Amino acid sequence: MKFRRGERVVHAVRDVSLTARAGDRIAIIGESGSGKTMTTLAMLGLLPAGAEVSGSFSLGGERYDPLDKAAVDRVVRRRMAAVFQDSLSGLNPIKRVGTQLEEVLLLRGHDASTASTKVVEALRRVGISDPQMRARSYPHQLSGGMRQRVMIAMALLASPQLLIADEPTTALDALVQAQVIDLVLELQREIGLALLLITHDIALAADVCEDAIVMYAGYVLEQTSMAALLERPAHPYSAALLGSMPRLDSPRDVPLQAISGEAPSAYSTPDGCPFAPRCDHARDICGTAMPPLRPVEGGALTRCVRIDEIRHELAGPERLSA
Amino acid sequence: MRYLLTRLAGLPLTLVAVSLLTFGILFLVPGDTVDVLAGESIDDPVVKARIAAELGLDRPFLVQYADWVWRAAQGDLGISTSSQRPVADLIWARLGVTVQLAVLGTLISVLIGVAAGFLALRFRGRLIDRLIMTWAAVGMSIPSFVSATLIVLGISIMLPSLGVVSYVPFSRDPLGSMASLMFPALSLAIVSGAMFCRYVQGAGDDIFRNADYVRTARAKGAGERRVLARHVMPNAILPLVTVAGLQFAQLLGGSVIVETIFSLPGAGRLIITAIGERDYPVIQGGVLVITLSYVLLNLLVDMIYPLVDPRIRVGGSAGRS
Amino acid sequence: MTRHVLEFVGVSKVYGSRRSGIRVLRDLNVSVAAGETLGIVGESGSGKSTLARLALGMEQPTTGVVRVDGKSTGRAGAGVGGSAQIVFQDPASSLNPVLEVVTSVREPLTVSRKFDKAGRTRRADTILDEVRLNDELRHRIPGELSGGQKQRASIARALAALPPLVVCDEAVTALDVSVRAQVLNLLRRVREEYNSTLLFISHDLSTVAYMSDRILVLYLGKVMEIGTTASLLRDPAHPYTMTLLSAVPRMQQGRLRRERIVLGGEAPSIANPPAGCPFSTRCPIAQDLCRQQEPPLAPLANGNSAACHFPHVLGADGRQGAVA
Numbered sequence: 008m009k010f011r012r013g014e015r016v017v018h019a020v021r022d023v024s025l026t027a028r029a030g031d032r033i034a035i036i037g038e039s040g041s042g043k044t045m046t047t048l049a050m051l052g053l054l055p056a057g058a059e060v061s062g063s064f065s066l067g068g069e070r071y072d073p074l075d076k077a078a079v080d081r082v083v084r085r086r087m088a089a090v091f092q093d094s095l096s097g098l099n100p101i102k103r104v105g106t107q108l109e110e111v112l113l114l115r116g117h118d119a120s121t122a123s124t125k126v127v128e129a130l131r132r133v134g135i136s137d138p139q140m141r142a143r144s145y146p147h148q149l150s151g152g153m154r155q156r157v158m159i160a161m162a163l164l165a166s167p168q169l170l171i172a173d174e175p176t177t178a179l180d181a182l183v184q185a186q187v188i189d190l191v192l193e194l195q196r197e198i199g200l201a202l203l204l205i206t207h208d209i210a211l212a213a214d215v216c217e218d219a220i221v222m223y224a225g226y227v228l229e230q231t232s233m234a235a236l237l238e239r240p241a242h243p244y245s246a247a248l249l250g251s252m253p254r255l256d257s258p259r260d261v262p263l264q265a266i267s268g269e270a271p272s273a274y275s276t277p278d279g280c281p282f283a284p285r286c287d288h289a290r291d292i293c294g295t296a297m298p299p300l301r302p303v304e305g306g307a308l309t310r311c312v313r314i315d316e317i318r319h320e321l322a323g324p325e326r327l328s329a
Numbered sequence: 330m331r332y333l334l335t336r337l338a339g340l341p342l343t344l345v346a347v348s349l350l351t352f353g354i355l356f357l358v359p360g361d362t363v364d365v366l367a368g369e370s371i372d373d374p375v376v377k378a379r380i381a382a383e384l385g386l387d388r389p390f391l392v393q394y395a396d397w398v399w400r401a402a403q404g405d406l407g408i409s410t411s412s413q414r415p416v417a418d419l420i421w422a423r424l425g426v427t428v429q430l431a432v433l434g435t436l437i438s439v440l441i442g443v444a445a446g447f448l449a450l451r452f453r454g455r456l457i458d459r460l461i462m463t464w465a466a467v468g469m470s471i472p473s474f475v476s477a478t479l480i481v482l483g484i485s486i487m488l489p490s491l492g493v494v495s496y497v498p499f500s501r502d503p504l505g506s507m508a509s510l511m512f513p514a515l516s517l518a519i520v521s522g523a524m525f526c527r528y529v530q531g532a533g534d535d536i537f538r539n540a541d542y543v544r545t546a547r548a549k550g551a552g553e554r555r556v557l558a559r560h561v562m563p564n565a566i567l568p569l570v571t572v573a574g575l576q577f578a579q580l581l582g583g584s585v586i587v588e589t590i591f592s593l594p595g596a597g598r599l600i601i602t603a604i605g606e607r608d609y610p611v612i613q614g615g616v617l618v619i620t621l622s623y624v625l626l627n628l629l630v631d632m633i634y635p636l637v638d639p640r641i642r643v644g645g646s647a648g649r650s
Numbered sequence: 651m652t653r654h655v656l657e658f659v660g661v662s663k664v665y666g667s668r669r670s671g672i673r674v675l676r677d678l679n680v681s682v683a684a685g686e687t688l689g690i691v692g693e694s695g696s697g698k699s700t701l702a703r704l705a706l707g708m709e710q711p712t713t714g715v716v717r718v719d720g721k722s723t724g725r726a727g728a729g730v731g732g733s734a735q736i737v738f739q740d741p742a743s744s745l746n747p748v749l750e751v752v753t754s755v756r757e758p759l760t761v762s763r764k765f766d767k768a769g770r771t772r773r774a775d776t777i778l779d780e781v782r783l784n785d786e787l788r789h790r791i792p793g794e795l796s797g798g799q800k801q802r803a804s805i806a807r808a809l810a811a812l813p814p815l816v817v818c819d820e821a822v823t824a825l826d827v828s829v830r831a832q833v834l835n836l837l838r839r840v841r842e843e844y845n846s847t848l849l850f851i852s853h854d855l856s857t858v859a860y861m862s863d864r865i866l867v868l869y870l871g872k873v874m875e876i877g878t879t880a881s882l883l884r885d886p887a888h889p890y891t892m893t894l895l896s897a898v899p900r901m902q903q904g905r906l907r908r909e910r911i912v913l914g915g916e917a918p919s920i921a922n923p924p925a926g927c928p929f930s931t932r933c934p935i936a937q938d939l940c941r942q943q944e945p946p947l948a949p950l951a952n953g954n955s956a957a958c959h960f961p962h963v964l965g966a967d968g969r970q971g972a973v974a
Contacts, residue, residue: 038826053547076552084550096541099560101567101639107545110559114550136916145639150917151694161549180693180853185897185910207827210856210899217903233903251831253860255883255898262838263860265831269796285828 019045021225022300023062027169027201032192034204034212034233036248037222040270043205046222047171051089052079067168085115088162090191092174094154098146104157105142111164129160133190152183159190163198170195173205188215209248213237221245224271224281227300231307239321241307241314244282246321280310288317336631343624348401351616352394355609397613406614411606416614420596424618426510427595430587431580433510434517439573441518442525443566449526450533450557450565462530468523477516477590484512513591517584521576528572532565533557540564570637574630578623655814655847656682656705656734660714663700668712672921674700675871677947678714682815687841687848689862689879691855691894695920696868698851702817705849706734719814734849735808739820741800744807745792751803752778752788755810762811774810780840781806798829802836809840817849822857834861855898859883867891870920870928873947877954887950887961889933911964927959935963 020042027033037043048054050064052073060073071082091097099107108129109122117125123142130138133156146154155175162170172191176184192215195202206212212219212233219236221229221244229242240246250264257263268285271277279294280286286293290313298312311317380386385393400406406416449461537543546560585597596615603611635641661678664671675697682688692698703709704716707723716723718734735758738744745754752774759770778788781802792800801821808816818837822830834857841848852858858865865882867875867890875888886892889911896911913932918924924931930940939959947957 038828051548053544080550089548091541091544093541097545099542099546099564101563102560110546110551111549114555147640158545161545165549181855181894181897182693182913189910189912208899209827210901213901213903214899237901237903248827249901251828252901253831253834253856254901255856255859255895257856257860259860259879262835263831265835266828267832269798269829270826 019225020049023220023222023227024300025220025230027203029168029199029201030195031218032195032202032204032216033218033220034206034216035220035222036206036209036212038207038270040224040272041222042225043222044173047089047173047203047205049073050083051087051171052076052083084165086166086168087171088165088167088169089171089173090155090158090162090175092177094151094158094178095146097158098154100146102145103142104144104146104149108142108157108161108164111161115165125164126160129164130157132163132194133157133160134186135160151179152187155179155183155187156190159187159194163194167200169201169203171203171205174207175204176211177206177208184211191215209252210254221248224275224277226281226297226310227308228282228311229307229309230300231305231309235305235307239305239307239318241303241305241309241318241321242282242311243286243288243317243321247285247287280312288313288320333632336628340624340628344621347620347624348398348617349394351613351620352397353390354613354616356390401614401617406617407610409603409608409611411603411608411611416610419599419611420615420618423594423596423599426593427581427584427588427597429506430510430513430517430584430593430595431577433507433514434521434580434584435573435577437514437518438521438525438576439569441522442569443529445522445526446529446533446565447557447562449530450537450561451554453534453537461526465523465526465530468519469527471520473517473520473584474586474590476519477513477587480512480516481590510593513584513587513593516587516590517580521580524576525569525572528569529562529565532568533561536561536564567638570634571630574626574633578626578630581619581622581626652683654681654717655684655686655719656680656688656849657717658701658704658711658714659717661704661711661716662713663697663704663709664712673871673923674920675704677872679947680866680873680876682847682849684814684847685845686864687850687862689858689865690849690851690868691853691858691865692868693853693917695870695917697871697920698868699819700871701868702736702819702849702851705815705817706736733813734815734817735811735813736817736819737801737804737808737821739824741797741804741824742792744804745800747792750789750791751783751795751806754792754803755788755807758807758811758813764811774806777806777810777840780809780843781836796829797825798832801825801829801833805833805836805840809844809846812844815847815849817851818861819851820853821850823852823854830857837861855894867894870918870923872928873955873957874929875954875956875958876947877950877952877956881952881954885952885962887952887954887956888929888958889935889960889964890929891956892964893934927957935960 023042023046025033035043035046045054049058049060050073052071054060054073058074064071064073066082066086069082071078073079098104105123105126108126109119112122112125113119126142127138130141135141135153135156141149141153146157149157158175170191175191176187179187188211191202194200202216204212204216213236217233219229219231219233220227221236221242223244229236229240229245231241235241236245237249240249244266247264247266251266253263266285271281271284275281277283277294277297279292279296280289280298283289283293292312298310300308300310302308303314303318385396388396397407404417406420408414409416409419412419445461445465449458452458540561543556543560546556551559584595585601587593588595588598589601596619600612600615600619602608603615658678658680662673662676664673666672678701680688690698690701700709704711704723705718707716707718710724736744745751746757755774755778756770759765759773765773783799783802783806787795787799788803792803795803805821821837822833825833837848838861840846848861850858850861859879862879864876864878866873867882867888869890875882875886875891882891883895886895893911893913911934913934915932918928918931924941926939926941926944927933927936928944930936933940937959943959945957945959947955949955950961
């Protein structure tokens with residue numbers, strides 16, 4: 008997917024494929040500029056003007072074009088919902104919380120008279136105490152954790168089959184984060200949702216999800232099960248990410264395995280692997296052409312050209328602490 | 330609440346400063362005050378002595394000031410030297426017109442501004458948007474005397490049958506009174522309406538682009554029209570409350586030119602005439618009244634804003650996450 | 651005799667009137683030795699930002715004394731040479747957007763009056779070399795730098811005048827994950843080079859644990875536990891500490907759901923603190939004593955201190971909040 012900014016073209020996302028089934032928990036792991044948010048915006052049909060999208064999207068067996076607002080309305084709105092990172096700016100500051108939640112129902116043709124009751128029920132369901140009073144509050148009167156629960160309630164009211172959570176807990180304290188994640192998982196079990204968790208926090212992703220997609224500079228570099236990612240990463244970037252995160256058992260006198268350099272700008276179009284400039288294992292071959300996504304031993308999909316040679320050198324965190 | 334009390338606490342100081350300055354105008358004029366007031370009788374010592382005694386000009390400045398403030402508080406602003414009538418009466422008679430004009434002018438400006446801003450946002454990026462914003466930019470730059478003159482010219486050319494519409498007092502015929510002020514108000518509204526339009530469009534555009542709650546609304550399934558009407562406009566208009574209030578306060582004192590061009594018996598015109606005639610009591614009194622209204626209206630606007638913005642009205646328990 | 655670079659003696663901070671105001675910090679008695687890194691852990695409302703501001707001299711304690719390098723922050727000592735410096739979460743905060751980086755780095759040197767002009771240039775170049783900002787980059791303005799580069803410039807600026815204390819307030823939180831490790835390694839390197847004393851504040855327990863020699867756990871303005879990192883992680887005493895530890899995602903599948911200690915109740919507001927132990931409203935093992943009497947910060951067998959009537963009890967339940 009790409010979009011134009013003036014004269015220049017930004018290739019935000021390139022060649023991403025994923026399939027989610029009910030009950031799946033998939034993590035899209037990436038840093039800023041990786042294209043992870045853009046992918047989900049495309050899925051939701053919330054792309055900014057000027058975007059060009061190629062590829063197919065289907066939900067519940069029905070195909071849709073993310074740029075076609077009518078199609079998006081018909082297919083997506085009823086079955087996909089999202090929770091975003093910043094809940095304070097994600098809510099209209101001059102409207103009461105309850106009103107904003109009711110809007111979800113009203114837009115779907117629900118009866119206005121029952122809407123407020125359903126909203127109170129939804130607030131109760133996400134663990135907000137005294138839901139009737141809270142519904143009459145304004146966003147700034149709620150704490151960060153409560154607001155995020157409101158956003159989850161908002162997503163739930165749409166009765167989705169797929170829930171996208173884009174960095175839902177990044178702005179929250181540790182304990183609140185755990186509570187919110189618990190809530191999401193509980194609801195997922197109850198409703199049988201598919202969950203797509205977008206995050207840069209691999210530890211969180213590991214805890215929550217069964218499958219992982221690692222993105223970098225718009226490409227998928229590795230796509231595999233979470234267990235495999237942790238144990239035997241199939242891409243130097245994945246391994247480097249795992250090694251660079253401080254953990255509670257990280258020895259304090261050992262420097263972290265930092266990744267040198269910085270992520271490429273959104274405008275660049277590298278010839279070969281976009282991670283090559285920062286990769287410890289890069290060779291000339293890495294700069295020649297973009298490798299395709301192909302399966303390797305163990306079932307992972309990877310774009311690393313040299314993976315077979317170097318896989319044994321890439322250690323997962325389990326190996327590191329040994 | 331504390332915020333209000335703090336603002337109110339500053340009021341006495343402002344009032345003192347304002348009154349001191351307005352009273353002191355007389356003494357800032359070059360030349361001896363008595364000479365100035367004597368005018369043609371400048372060489373007649375008897376006249377000058379009488380003036381000095383009458384107006385108590387031989388007393389120390391602060392005593393005179395205190396005396397003036399004391400009398401002003403009771404409604405006595407002195408006697409006009411040109412017409413020999415009480416200043417308070419003169420001002421009072423004309424204040425009504427100025428207030429009406431200010432009210433009407435602000436109201437029309439807000440209507441024009443919001444409507445134009447809404448249209449510009451509704452058709453973002455299209456021709457209408459560009460046309461409206463061009464008009465807004467030009468309109469803001471037109472001085473009010475130009476717009477007033479243009480309107481007068483326009484009326485006389487296009488609607489000669491209308492003749493010169495003279496002011497109809499409110500007490501006599503409220504509706505006709507407002508109608509007679511329509512064109513003067515319009516000439517004011519063209520300028521400030523343009524400014525309001527830019528405010529609304531600017532705020533609205535920023536919201537469309539950057540506000541996350543717009544994305545949330547779209548994700549809920551709201552169409553563009555609903556997003557504009559329910560989410561963008563209410564938030565974009567919010568700052569207009571303050572701006573319109575201030576504009577109103579400004580119109581109270583600044584419609585002198587429009588009053589002159591349309592021959593309206595307003596307070597602004599009164600002061601201008603008084604300046605030309607060196608009628609200091611009127612100048613002092615007039616400026617004081619207008620400045621006071623401005624200060625008080627300012628405060629009123631500050632008090633109204635919390636009513637409109639729930640973030641100010643109700644305290645938050647939002648934790649820093 | 652260890653030199654203490656930062657001392658809090660009987661410190662408390664109240665916003666508003668002394669009787670009815672909000673107590674954001676109380677009973678703070680902590681000293682940080684030269685070359686030590688003290689990590690501060692706490693959620694929002696815990697008072698950690700206030701603690702940082704007190705250390706920097708930006709605010710005065712309501713009771714007690716804050717001393718930096720022996721000098722009380724009450725006097726004009728704060729702000730003139732030898733004062734604490736800070737590295738903010740937002741790298742753009744401490745860098746003047748219109749000045750070249752190298753100029754911004756020289757500024758604290760000018761203020762500290764420790765160096766003459768030639769000395770300043772030398773010193774600035776040295777510290778910029780340390781943070782690995784090459785000659786070309788240091789002559790750019792902040793807007794032309796990436797997040798990681800800006801943060802490195804902030805660190806250079808903070809360390810340029812060799813301050814006795816550096817406060818890192820969420821210094822790496824806003825950075826990309828792959829850049830974080832770079833900056834953390836950099837901090838460790840310069841810390842060792844200059845034997846710097848650091849106050850490291852973060853909500854991410856893993857990062858704090860990695861960087862700190864000792865950790866201070868704050869809850870609602872009160873110290874819950876303080877001790878060396880190793881023993882705190884291995885053998886936490888306070889239920890709150892254990893809860894925090896258990897809530898850290900550990901890169902093991904499904905662990906959070908299995909092993910997390912779940913708290914009841916809602917977080918109390920600092921305007922209305924509970925009587926007795928502030929954590930008593932949510933503590934899984936709270937007793938009547940806890941609700942009535944506030945536990946003092948008492949020393950433990952392992953050398954740490956905890957403010958709890960029943961330290962180590964939660965662990966005895968078989969639920970170790972410690973590192974697996």
